[in-house]
Amino acid sequence: MTEAIINTSAIYLPSEKIVAREIEGELxxxxxxxxxxxxxxELFTLNDTGKEIWKRLDGKKSLKTIIDxxxxxxxxxxEEIEKDVxxxxxxxxxxxxxxxxx
Amino acid sequence: xxxxxxxxxPLPEFALWDKMKHNKNRGLVSFDLEVTARCNNDCSxxxxxxxxxxxxxxKKELTLEQISNLADQAVELGALWCLITxxxxxxxxxxxxxxxxxxxxxxxxxxxxxxxxxxxxxxxFFKKYPPRDIEVTVYGVTKETYEKxxxxxxSFEAFMRGLTLLMExxxxxxxxxxxxxxxxxxxxxxxxxxxxRTKDYFRFDPQLHLRFDRNPERNELIKAExxxxxxxxxxxxxxxxxFGALKKGCDKLINPExxxxxxxxxxxxxxxxxxxxxxxxxxxxxxxxxxHPDTIYDLKRGTLKEAWEKFVPKVRAMRSQNxxxxxxxxxxxxxxxxxxxxxxxxxETGGMDSVVDFFCQVAHARSAAIANTK
Numbered sequence: 166m167t168e169a170i171i172n173t174s175a176i177y178l179p180s181e182k183i184v185a186r187e188i189e190g191e192l193x194x195x196x197x198x199x200x201x202x203x204x205x206x207e208l209f210t211l212n213d214t215g216k217e218i219w220k221r222l223d224g225k226k227s228l229k230t231i232i233d234x235x236x237x238x239x240x241x242x243x244e245e246i247e248k249d250v251x252x253x254x255x256x257x258x259x260x261x262x263x264x265x266x267x
Numbered sequence: 268x269x270x271x272x273x274x275x276x277p278l279p280e281f282a283l284w285d286k287m288k289h290n291k292n293r294g295l296v297s298f299d300l301e302v303t304a305r306c307n308n309d310c311s312x313x314x315x316x317x318x319x320x321x322x323x324x325x326k327k328e329l330t331l332e333q334i335s336n337l338a339d340q341a342v343e344l345g346a347l348w349c350l351i352t353x354x355x356x357x358x359x360x361x362x363x364x365x366x367x368x369x370x371x372x373x374x375x376x377x378x379x380x381x382x383x384x385x386x387x388x389x390x391x392f393f394k395k396y397p398p399r400d401i402e403v404t405v406y407g408v409t410k411e412t413y414e415k416x417x418x419x420x421x422s423f424e425a426f427m428r429g430l431t432l433l434m435e436x437x438x439x440x441x442x443x444x445x446x447x448x449x450x451x452x453x454x455x456x457x458x459x460x461x462x463x464r465t466k467d468y469f470r471f472d473p474q475l476h477l478r479f480d481r482n483p484e485r486n487e488l489i490k491a492e493x494x495x496x497x498x499x500x501x502x503x504x505x506x507x508x509x510f511g512a513l514k515k516g517c518d519k520l521i522n523p524e525x526x527x528x529x530x531x532x533x534x535x536x537x538x539x540x541x542x543x544x545x546x547x548x549x550x551x552x553x554x555x556x557x558x559h560p561d562t563i564y565d566l567k568r569g570t571l572k573e574a575w576e577k578f579v580p581k582v583r584a585m586r587s588q589n590x591x592x593x594x595x596x597x598x599x600x601x602x603x604x605x606x607x608x609x610x611x612x613x614x615e616t617g618g619m620d621s622v623v624d625f626f627c628q629v630a631h632a633r634s635a636a637i638a639n640t641k
Binding site: 197 | 295342345347370371372373374375394395397456
């Protein structure tokens, strides 16, 4: 897998290869096709921070907009939020759970 | 870094199960979906099979749209896992659409099949859109034994061909067999055949329950395939893995404290806790074997929410006034070694709180086998 190059002006959305579901407060990403995420005995889940980012990856907002929204909403340094957003985006791209919209 | 807010969690450690278990609203985790009762084989011991060409049964089967609607309701209640079973699920001409429809709802799928109908197209499909696992039933590992049970000429060759195709997909394959009079002589070979082909489990069940439709002629065929109590105990003892687990768990399975219990509840099992079964005609049950008319709910006339939240607690609150049952089964120290449960008792006798002598004999034979090796 090649290293994903993240551009903050890019817009991402959930891949058609997965279904995301929230059950009892847990966000679970269920793969539809082989080679996505963990197909065996594991489930890929996002915690509350991950969920805040995930729900904004809607195919409309750029990463920059998402970062700005999170900075306005949460009491954390911008550098930290930016690192988290880019980190999760990279992880999700690697797992083919996210796709670029533009 | 992202490790802090995303994780891959092994299913057995998934905190969600705990949350659901402790959820006062009784979370729904999984459901069994019987997509048809029809089968390409005609196994004498089967509790459900109807002929593949049974048009009446086919007409009663839930449509794709009805299943989709019910699956939506299950997902709404939190279901994550769905077992596609039958009959033989691959008999449905819309199997591929049905499978993808369920997958797209975010359900983790398991499939039960006899593998005989698996084609290259199925194999490629499963490779591309893998289920969590496929469980294949192995009746025998020779043509003679297999077809004596399946009662379908050519089925052994079809089974071997289908299984080979499934094995090539890389999907996790699990195996199971029923230990029967007709394959008892071959059980060690069946066990080797399965264990050589899976990293996962092979399980066998030496106890047969009767048919869901209570068909008396077919029930006689099942009884003819039943192992005797001593044979059940012997096949379990001969299987190191199974007997080891049985002995290890015997402190929980055999509990003299039960003898002091004063309890008239019918249900002490987990039926309706976290899972349910949906019949091919749309009947909701707390578990697949529970067919007493007072315990089934027609989902074509009501909602799953109503069945789950109102009907299940009503069934689970059922009590018995049958003194023989209350004094014998309810206080039995080895009840956990017994096939007795309200569902099996109903299939056997027509009453959910009846004592079933044959089950009792088997439980005592199993208990004696454990005691003899302590």
